[in-house]
Amino acid sequence: xxxxxxxxxxxxxxxxxxxxxxxxxxxxxxxxxxxxxxxxxxxxxxxxxxxxxxxxxxxxxxxxxxxxxxxxxxxxxxxxxxxxxxxxxxxxxxxxxxxxxxxxxxxxxxxxxxxxxxxxxxxxxxxxxxxxxxxxxxxxxxxxxxxxxxxxxxxxxxxxxxxxxxxxxxxxxxxxxxxxxxxxxxxxxxxxxxxxxxxxxxxxxxxxxxxxxxxxxxxxxxxxxxxxxxxxxxxxxxxxxxxxxxxxxxxxxxxxxxxxxxxxxxxxxxxxxxxxxxxxxxxxxxxxxxxxxxxxxxxxxxxxxxxxxxxxxxxxxxxxxxxxxxxxxxxxxxxxxxxxxxxxxxxxxxxxxxxxxxxxxxxxxxxxxxxxxxxxxxxxxxxxxxxxxxxxxxxxxxxxxxxxxxxxxxxxxxxxxxxxxxxxxxx
Amino acid sequence: xxxxxxxxxxxxxxxxxxxxxxxxxxxxxxxxxxxxxxxxxxxxxxxxxxxxxxxxxxxxxxxxxxxxxxxxxxxxxxxxxxxxxxxxxxxxxxxxxxxxxxxxxxxxxxxxxxxxxxxxxxxxxxxxxxxxxxxxxxxxxxxxxxxxxxxxxxxxxxxxxxxxxxxxxxxxxxxxxxxxxxxxxxxxxxxxxxxxxxxxxxxxxxxxxxxxxxxxxxxxxxxxxxxxxxxxxxxxxxxxxxxxxxxxxxxxxxxxxxxxxxxxxxxxxxxxxxxxxxxxxxxxxxxxxxxxxxxxxxxxxxxxxxxxxxxxxxxxxxxxxxxxxxxxxxxxxxxxxxxxxxx
Numbered sequence: 038x039x040x041x042x043x044x045x046x047x048x049x050x051x052x053x054x055x056x057x058x059x060x061x062x063x064x065x066x067x068x069x070x071x072x073x074x075x076x077x078x079x080x081x082x083x084x085x086x087x088x089x090x091x092x093x094x095x096x097x098x099x100x101x102x103x104x105x106x107x108x109x110x111x112x113x114x115x116x117x118x119x120x121x122x123x124x125x126x127x128x129x130x131x132x133x134x135x136x137x138x139x140x141x142x143x144x145x146x147x148x149x150x151x152x153x154x155x156x157x158x159x160x161x162x163x164x165x166x167x168x169x170x171x172x173x174x175x176x177x178x179x180x181x182x183x184x185x186x187x188x189x190x191x192x193x194x195x196x197x198x199x200x201x202x203x204x205x206x207x208x209x210x211x212x213x214x215x216x217x218x219x220x221x222x223x224x225x226x227x228x229x230x231x232x233x234x235x236x237x238x239x240x241x242x243x244x245x246x247x248x249x250x251x252x253x254x255x256x257x258x259x260x261x262x263x264x265x266x267x268x269x270x271x272x273x274x275x276x277x278x279x280x281x282x283x284x285x286x287x288x289x290x291x292x293x294x295x296x297x298x299x300x301x302x303x304x305x306x307x308x309x310x311x312x313x314x315x316x317x318x319x320x321x322x323x324x325x326x327x328x329x330x331x332x333x334x335x336x337x338x339x340x341x342x343x344x345x346x347x348x349x350x351x352x353x354x355x356x357x358x359x360x361x362x363x364x365x366x367x368x369x370x371x372x373x374x375x376x377x378x379x380x381x382x383x384x385x386x387x388x389x390x391x392x393x394x395x396x397x398x399x400x401x402x403x404x405x406x407x408x409x410x411x412x413x414x415x416x417x418x419x420x421x422x423x424x425x426x427x428x429x430x431x432x433x434x435x436x437x438x439x440x441x442x443x444x445x446x447x448x449x450x451x452x453x454x455x456x457x458x459x460x461x462x463x464x
Numbered sequence: 465x466x467x468x469x470x471x472x473x474x475x476x477x478x479x480x481x482x483x484x485x486x487x488x489x490x491x492x493x494x495x496x497x498x499x500x501x502x503x504x505x506x507x508x509x510x511x512x513x514x515x516x517x518x519x520x521x522x523x524x525x526x527x528x529x530x531x532x533x534x535x536x537x538x539x540x541x542x543x544x545x546x547x548x549x550x551x552x553x554x555x556x557x558x559x560x561x562x563x564x565x566x567x568x569x570x571x572x573x574x575x576x577x578x579x580x581x582x583x584x585x586x587x588x589x590x591x592x593x594x595x596x597x598x599x600x601x602x603x604x605x606x607x608x609x610x611x612x613x614x615x616x617x618x619x620x621x622x623x624x625x626x627x628x629x630x631x632x633x634x635x636x637x638x639x640x641x642x643x644x645x646x647x648x649x650x651x652x653x654x655x656x657x658x659x660x661x662x663x664x665x666x667x668x669x670x671x672x673x674x675x676x677x678x679x680x681x682x683x684x685x686x687x688x689x690x691x692x693x694x695x696x697x698x699x700x701x702x703x704x705x706x707x708x709x710x711x712x713x714x715x716x717x718x719x720x721x722x723x724x725x726x727x728x729x730x731x732x733x734x735x736x737x738x739x740x741x742x743x744x745x746x747x748x749x750x751x752x753x754x755x756x757x758x759x760x761x762x763x764x765x766x767x768x769x770x771x772x773x774x775x776x777x778x779x780x781x782x783x784x785x786x787x788x789x790x791x792x793x794x795x796x797x798x799x800x801x802x803x804x805x806x807x
Binding site: 459 | 540541563571572748762
């Protein structure tokens with residue numbers, strides 16, 4: 038009997054393990070280029086669906102209500118995703134792949150645009166579908182452009198800024214070397230000098246890309262080929278490696294994501310912090326913040342002038358399988374209009390993409406960091422625009438982390454990064 | 465996983481026993497109609513299983529032989545890859561990547577370069593966590609099996625870590641192992657727990673052991689309670705020492721339950737995902753096979769299907785070894801023990 042039972046166990050164990058190992062893999066075999074879909078339904082109007090990640094500060098619903106009141110025959114349904122970028126990405130991939138036009142308009146992270154465009158899922162925004170991007174910050178338009186075609190309309194933007202302690206350094210550093218020269222001040226006070234986001238995750242890509250671009254290098258060229266095996270790019274990474282070795286970047290900084298750095302800065306334990314604009318309000322108003330009145334903001338330090346920030350933010354794309362593209366286009370125009378952008382800024386602290394809004398007196402009063410952020414975004418470089426972004430960011434993270442933590446030389450790290458980025462695009 | 469295996473395990477055992485009884489009755493028409501009725505009754509289950517397990521599995525295997533979409537350098541669009549043969553499997557097993565210069569070994573920083581290291585990490589985690597969980601679980605079970613005041617409170621308390629969702633556990637330990645977290649403050653150390661390989665692996669092992677030991681303890685406790693008290697009394701009368709009683713009575717009699725518990729845990733640990741994903745994101749030598757699969761899904765489905773199939777085969781082989789060479793014996797004595805009790 039024992040043997041009989043054990044025979045029952047084998048297929049059962051097999052079925053169970055099989056189910057477990059493979060449940061993660063539910064995707065279908067994707068079909069490439071969009072082909073004819075891009076020229077269909079261009080004049081069609083009707084109800085559409087708009088999708089984006091979690092609407093944390095409740096800006097989307099009022100806008101959708103406003104649109105729906107004015108367009109009773111072209112109502113927009115708002116579909117809210119989770120607040121995790123990875124999950125938003127995977128959700129969009131699944132829907133777009135199904136080609137059923139579930140989502141007409143989608144809010145797309147700047148780093149996904151190239152991938153989705155190359156898959157043929159996004160409607161090129163040209164000819165009948167052209168949207169007006171006059172007055173938009175050039176970097177935001179560049180991030181939404183793939184192979185010289187605009188695939189999404191910039192919606193909100195984001196850039197890195199330097200938070201500093203104005204009680205310790207009255208004038209903020211303009212260059213990286215200047216900032217490193219100020220580190221003895223921090224040391225004398227017994228606090229850490231500089232930190233960004235250097236844990237091995239997407240934030241590290243942002244910081245390393247900034248270091249490379251600031252030093253005059255680039256990560257990939259126009260065709261997506263790696264360009265990190267150059268003297269400039271190496272010099273950029275070397276700045277971070279050297280600062281970490283010297284202790285100007287504290288040793289725990291390799292475990293820092295955005296929040297750990299913010300906590301340390303608000304605690305008064307850090308003199309310079311590279312972070313996003315969201316920190317500003319928290320550092321000003323958080324009960325636990327010890328630097329409420331003693332911190333200032335400046336553009337990221339560069340080689341000679343302001344540094345090259347990585348670009349964040351979202352753009353609005355129209356699905357190539359949308360049934361009502363004329364409505365979708367109008368809705369995109371509505372959602373990226375100057376008036377709407379003001380609403381994003383005042384209601385949700387989301388930075389605008391229209392340059393003139395950064396000097397709008399009412400907005401600046403509400404968001405005092407806008408002028409600094411403008412400099413940051415004016416000098417911003419989009420993260421590598423490549424359809425293989427997930428593989429490219431991994432190549433950057435793993436190799437630069439090895440260099441920073443000292444397990445690899447900068448030269449070796451850049452050689453490996455070059456090869457790894459190119460391997461991603463070679464299939 | 466355990467929830468999927470457990471309900472299956474019981475009916476499985478029953479059917480086998482019933483089959484034995486039927487044979488004793490002999491092959492006649494009654495058995496035939498009974499067989500048909502049984503087939504009808506089982507059919508809905510089989511159909512559901514075919515839809516939710518068989519179809520995805522077959523589809524994944526089909527996909528694993530397809531090339532991932534490639535980029536047309538002129539148009540910049542993706543085009544379907546076509547039939548790949550064993551290319552995806554070769555890519556993983558031999559860590560060969562296509563580079564502009566042709567096939568070469570995958571450069572560091574690609575997913576392809578991580579297959580064997582991820583396999584090693586997965587087995588390392590499995591061996592170490594299951595070892596500690598068994599040891600500690602046994603110890604906890606022995607304590608819980610005794611009769612004393614507050615035993616039910618203890619049993620409930622022990623279950624708490626197991627009752628907390630893994631994602632929450634992972635986040636808790638993530639904060640504990642932060643640089644200015646509880647672990648460093650408590651021991652007055654400045655260890656970068658998530659910043660380098662050794663500490664990162666240790667952190668995940670500690671979190672996993674904390675979370676899953678109660679599961680082991682409960683399964684072993686169930687085994688301990690199957691042992692009749694008379695056996696111990698008899699041994700005492702014969703003058704066996706406590707150590708002898710443990711070695712010669714407890715251990716052999718609890719072995720069936722123990723083997724099943726270890727089997728569950730090993731299969732579970734081999735597909736560890738949430739703890740490393742949340743605590744380290746797979747950085748610093750904590751990328752397990754499951755993390756590699758999920759990362760690959762974001763890059764190419766077909767290659768991910770091949771990796772899933774390989775992962776399945778690895779887990780299956782381990783499960784097979786357990787059942788065939790270790791578990792079969794355990795199951796036999798388990799049913800023997802059950803029989804003895806019924807009589």
